[in-house]
Amino acid sequence: MVTTTKKLTFAEYLKYNDGTDTKYELVNGELIPMSLGTGKHGAITKFLERSFDDEISRIGINCTAQKFAVGVRSPRGGRWDTSRIPDITVLTIEQWESLANRELVIDKNEISPILVVEVVSESTKTTDYRAKRSEYAVLGISEYWIVDPIDEVVILCSLIEGFYDAVSFRGEERIISGSFPELNLSAIQVLQAGK
Template identity: 30%
Template sequence: MTAALQLPSLLDEKQDWTVDDLASLPKDLRYELIDGRLVLPSPTGFHQILGVELVLALRPGCPSGYAPVPDLSLSVDRSNELRPDVVVIPESALRRSPVPIDNALLALEIVSPSSRARDMKSKVVAYAAAGVQSYWVVNPEDVDGIVLTEFRPGVDGAYDVVTSTNKLFTTEVPYSVVIDLPALTRLRNRVSGD
């Protein structure tokens, strides 16, 4: 029996996963480990297009020696191996996966209907606890347009929402970035036929 055929029974049997258990998974499987729960994401085509657009928007001001990368695993601890849709990491870490989370300058998640609670709750806690200084969540499904929510550590170390907008997003943290959310919304509407 192939690994792909064994995977559903393996998932049904296992409740609490650790990073050590991930070695038993097929090498080409996309997964995240969040608080000991194995998650198998299945992004839509627009989700992936949006990820590429965001990588391109993050490139121009990216600090020397860093690169925005789509879909790369970050090792956090024994119960968490996160896989942000986009992460900005040192170029020296590009040849390995997972990358230690303390190398991440920025983590960005694109919300899907099945990931909203994880992206806005579990991952907010995990990224803040790991010391990631900038965490952004992009919601492509908002009726008023694509919304970007920016989180940064507050005085207690937990994240605070700094910005939530569907307008032109500009920031200097962690570096100079401009994201044209109205243009991305027009792309979304064109792709969806709205």
């Protein structure tokens, strides 16, 4: 017996509610429940959200960092029935405020976030390194951080002519961000957050 899963349109996804607190990404029209992640995953995302917000405040730009809150509608196979929820999304205050009275999803015709971060886990490694990297590049997100506590590396992907160039940072190496050039964080500070 073959079981089929009903595919949702993007509009159906935006209205979907199963009566639980489960957050879902939409991938090719299918709901993918987001796991809670480990304590380490939570500590890294909290540390980075605070670090970005502190730097935003220090340099006085009109932006905000949001963890596990903002979705981005993504292309896959030429279709737009995918929505990702990055671990951290940095966007302008104006864009954040524009989401106040609607679903927290940046649609395909809207300005892309400034920066997104994914913290790698065993279950998301392939998706974070491959699928999301391609999708975020197509969306024009200028910076994509892949924080990998498994391989102990922070990979910063910078968008250049439609493709990401990646630089790896390990140990005490200072992470060089085009979006936040004065941010003073080393790879080890990020990877050992919460310790």
